[in-house]
Amino acid sequence: MIQDETTSPGYCLLQLLQMDEPLPVPEHEIPYELASCIGCVGGRVCIKNTWFHGALHKGLVKNGPACTDTLTNQDLVPAFLCKSWPAEAQPWLGRQGIGIWPTEEMKRYCENTGCFVVSVSSKSGLYEEFEWRISTSLAERFLMFSLNITQMRCYIVMKMILKTFINPRCNGVLSSFMCKNVLLHCIQNTQSNSWRPSNLLACLTCCLIVLENFVGQINCPHFIIPENNLMVGRIFPRNKHKILEILQNIIRSEGRALLEIPIDNLGPTLQVRMSMYGAFQYYCTSAEIYGKISGELLHLLSRFVSAVHEKLIKEILKGNDDVQEIFSDFTFKLVNTYREIGCYSLKKSALKLLIPLVCSSLGSVVASSEINDHSVISRKALACFSIGLDSDVSSGRLKLASAMYCLGDMIRTEFVLRNIEDLYDLNIVEPVCRYTAFRCSRTRQGFKDKSSTGNEELIREIAAFCVTFTRYEINCVPQELKYEMFRSTQEDMIERHHILGYWMDWAVVDSLPYLYFLQYKTYGHLQRAAAQQQALTNLVTTIKTESNLYHNETALNLLGQCMEQENRHNDALRCYMLSLNIRARNNAANFLIPKLLYAFANRHVV
Template identity: 65%
Template sequence: MSQDPDYYWIVSLKLSEVLNDIGVDERMILKRRRMALLRETMQTCNHRLQGGNNSFYNFGSQSEGSTTIGLYSDTDLLFCLCEYNVIQDWGEWQPGRPNLLMIQDETTSPGYCLLQWLRPDEPLPVPTDLFNHETDRVSRGKVLLKNTCYRDAVAGSVINGPAASRQGRPGLVDQDIVSAFHCKSWPAEAQPWLLQQGIGRWPTEDMKRYCETTGCFVVAVSSKNGQNEELEWRISTSHAERCLMFNLNITQLRCYILMKMILKTFINPQCDGVLSSFMCKTVLFHCIQNKHSNNWMQSNLLPCLMCCLTVLQNFVRQENCPHFVIPENNLMSGRISPHNKLRILEILQKIIQSKGRALLEIPIDDFGPRLTVTMNMDETFQYYQTPAQMYAHISTSMLLNTANTVIFCHMDFLGNMYHDGNAIVHENVSNFMLTLTKMYKEVGFSSLEKSALKFLAPLRSSSLGSVIASHDIYTTHSISPEALGWFSAGLNSDVASGRLKLASALYCVGDMERAELVLRNTGEKYDLNTVESVCNCYEHPMYYLRPGFMHKCNTGNEEMVQHTTALCVRFLPCEIGCVPKELQYEMFRSTQEDRLERNECFDTWMDCAVVDCLPYLYFLQYKTYRALQRVADQQCALTNLVTTIDSEQNLGHRETALNLLGQCMEQENRHIDVLHCYIMSLNIRARNNAANFLICRLLNEIVN
């Protein structure tokens, strides 16, 4: 078939068709990029609203849209410590700030630098007798910052080289979190790149001008062959590279994805993973720069891929993959052993000579079998997932990551207030909302910042309403208009959590009629076919996702968080006045011995009362209907609570739901069922569980 003059044209179109079927098309790429940019903007805004000055960036395949489900690409989260002024020229020194001068000399590898401390009061080096033994080192009469000092800036993660890795749950992505400093000026080593022009006339002059404005980052990692392992910092142009990736056409992105599939299928499993996707990206950049732009068409995808593989082969042969922006930085330096070099060259040669047939062996996303069917070589293969299912899967993963970012930002905001009193929390949350409102008015009408702030505001509003209402209930046995106003502003954070906090407060103040109305409205909005419970308190699997939920995710963008997710209902200790007594026990779940079993960073939620929306909805309905003496409705709510605990697979706090059910059963005088509930709860979480107290209380009542 390869003798057919139209062979490359036909195969290229078939490759494009299969890639389109697995989610590599313009719409999905733009959706991936928007979601990633929104998540990083939310994290940055959340940090800035709390008085910080740092920034978050989601770099890598997820934010570029250059991935598929089966590639399992992680998220590269860069945490930029903006309080430091990193400079390349003494004229950039700023008074009153910690200044660091980038130094490159004969001891530093290309693309790397040293960071020298400068005085904050005048543009002079810090004297060698004034240095911190833990974070600094004196070398050649200079006080230099070690690259080990900020590697663990993101607490609670597993340190992996310069990055801190955080494992994602099934359906979500892993994160590599790296700390860095930002330098506003373009790297001196990269100045020649701004003047280069290849035959592809890419990057354009406009792109280069923009890249120059992004400056660079310095990341805490040394080169493989550097002389200063403890002192070298890598110069990163990730922002500029994002600009280049965002300006690729669909064929160029598909070519890059095919290279990564080839790398993952044929090369890295046999060659110790010595080649990286960043090398593939660099190869692609060089090829685009040196090929005429009209070559990069869908009907020419296979020749473009062969060209990239040939360039990669040449780089491996020379053991030199020049960084696209800083060519003196050899990305392959010291990475490839002689044995692996020969093996890689052999594999690449076979793939190139196969004229595309090797792609039939790629198992990722059933790519090979899909291509086989598309080429009419085998019509018996049944896809594991149809294209529609693939698109729904991708959209669902992105929406869940967005929802989890919303929760993470809220938990981060509340993190320092778990043990504060009501008045302090009231002041802190009020100040936060004032700052948020001011920021919202200042940002552009259609900016990502505006969208991010719309996600951050409702959960804070509900918390503020609940804090005020708790104080109101304690002092005046009522709920003030101010509290109700904030509750109202927080209703649309998601399908149910804001409404349930309002209903909870109304129940606790004894306003059963209005509580019942809010609960009925919440039940109507909670479509059991399309709404999923989302919890980010701890790592737990999501076993099954409703088809209706996945369909909704695929039809919309980030706004679906408000219409298809039910986030945890969370009460701080200072909100205890808005918490029914049955749920208050959750705030006191941990004994001193239990606390020894807790993770200091990730288990702080255990000092709150946290419950999934759906079981809490039915629990509150049970209690409200009981107070209203509506027996039939009360029993219906109890049945729904039992059914939810038994059938809802993605509850994050099933043990809490069982504790609430057990206390309902106590009120029904069904003591055997009560005991069963508490035992089931303890089977889920033996430590840090209020059931340990509740079961003792139950046994005491039975005995006495």
């Protein structure tokens, strides 16, 4: 097996060896009877991918690497067996997703299955006649047999959707194999308890969103060999937009599109079942109604707490005096007011939720000044951070981790980040931003279930506020996030809302992407490469699949700068362009793109 710069990822050349010893066959010794299926590539005698054609009888229909026997309705795939695991698939054995799947035991089994090479070339290879595709089909077969019923149903319905809605209108550009890889990526990067029968529609929607993202990027990475893009040469601009439109309509239909699927009588069967149970679907028990109202109220309260916190910061920053002193005095007054109010007061409950957020901001302002002056964080700042830890699941802790990171204390930073990841249950915790009022988002079922008690202090356990840094906290902010504080040109300022646009002079980022970004940077400093790559994978997955993010453009800008660090400059540019698609003005991407191109022009990057 030969792999070099001329072969596409996931493909190889097969060099002919002598029968009696493992040495290459010289060009002048090519057997006459093999001349038609052997040729020379770069001085090597290599086998053409038409090698098996002479052994196949007539009546077989060629379909990629497979040949279909129309009489028996069987697929035959001639291939060479390779007993060793392919080198390109080696990183997969060490990769781990959110779902902790596949397990280490499953990966060990897959590694021992070896691989095949099948007679099909890539769409972009230099030597189309000689390329052979590396197939990990035995490992994939084993993974598919390990799926539960919900995961199998997702795969089957995805295939039905392709056959019904997409391929008839788009010349069959998407394949079942792509659906399989989309499903495996989703399983690896979601919590395992999400894949249950009652959650089938949400799981299917997750798969369709990932497929939509792959189509948008024209890149469907092979699950085991992600460098192998399954969409190369299959999707072009003229059908890309049509596919995206169809997928978006199906996703927005919230399951109603399934009623139009005739395959296996799926649509009519669903219609009948809906008619049978339709009379009961609008009736809820008192407990269910109470739980739903409690969930909505808690979500609304979370947004108001976030909004009041930001408004207080805005008012404090208006003064021209010592901001740190004003902040300290104001926080002191809040704490004293809280102590003086009676036990059963709504004001006391409100202050109990607000004070930790204000303390986190004060701690960050103090720490920023101290890091700048003395490269230390005082007890006063740490005490403020400590009070702010329980403001919610993540934002207070992320402020502390960010300060520790900027101080250079990577051990403590990693400890805090690990604690946040343990607390952040992806099935329950709901991202919260004051700007949620302008977005139509659905809260998680786990959030609704937990909030049914009506206890407002649950915000600390099931809500994740956005992390907000003002310019007075700039020394507690990693360099990559500082660009967000200077996102606006004079022309951009005109585009801002005259009342609500003040936050654009700050750095505001959703908690979950910031968690994974800080993990990526911290593990890089600690030289823990596997953990760093896992953090990068989690960051990519979150941006692709988390529908309730409110600062996607900032998350994409952070991801782009991670890609620059990985020397994946095309991917970095793609992230910045996606960010601009979300927010064309008042976006740091407008500075990051010229910075990247300048580095290219001056050969600062390879």
